[in-house]
Amino acid sequence: MAGQGVTISHGISCPVRHKVHFDKTDPEKCKETHHLFALPGPGIGELKLDSKSSTGITGSDKDLGDPLFRILLDVTQFKPEDILIQVFEGWLLVRGQHGTRMDEHGFVSRSFTRQYQLPDHQMQSGDLTAMLSHDGILVVETKERWWAASD
């Protein structure tokens, strides 16, 4: 294994067949952006200041700060494969569609299209990240952040 790349080891040592997949990848790319799991609620400004002053986050400064653009969407009824996100000429399109499925009262199918105007007309889909959290909130935001340079 030595010299072939970085092996990621977790608290539970993962089987060799899984380690193979991580051999040739950059561990920084495998890292999940956990700030998305804790979406800001009311009063996030104070929380952020407290955590900075007391603990002093040692992670990269890129994780801090607000994104240039962020939308939240409630897609509780949809699964990740039902949702399509596209960027077209400065517009962000979020489409969701699920076929007929059974629930407690019968059958139901839904579809929706949402459009948002992006702040920058030249923005590409690579500039955005999207995450669907387990409680059904879809977050689409820019990778660029306001405070990236000021830190």
Added chain:
Amino acid sequence: MTDRTVPHAYPMSVNYEMCTPARIYDQNFAEALSPQDLMAPVLYHGYYIRPRINKQLERGFSQVDSEDDWYRVLLDVCQFTPDELSVRTVDNLLEVTGSHTQRMDQHGFVSREFKRTYILPIGVDPLLLQVSVSHDGIMCIQAPREVQDLEPKINELKINVDKKGRKRC
């Protein structure tokens, strides 16, 4: 995914009817949120979820009341106007369809479409259904339900006694 569309129980079976909750939520969909709408996370069945303001308002429900002599469906259609909705029946299926074209709300443009199918129970005549939408966007579909007197058919069997004492297998 096709596995979700496979019914877990036959719709008309007793098991299905007895296990159905009368009111289910989360029928409003594709609602945009702002960060202020999310409240502090709470632990729910071992997972953290964030309660949302739009979930706390008792909206977005679907309710089925099925009694002996009437049948009623309440469906929250507040995302649609009455002329964007249509209701029809196919045999014993009651289909509610709604679709609205692109419309602006405070977050952007949105268009939605849904189709919900209810299964009418035995004794409800599809031709007698009446639909109304209240001013706060709750659709009410109701019909009388015939009470069928289900008298059991009893057939007493006559027991033949063999007096000759023959053994028959």
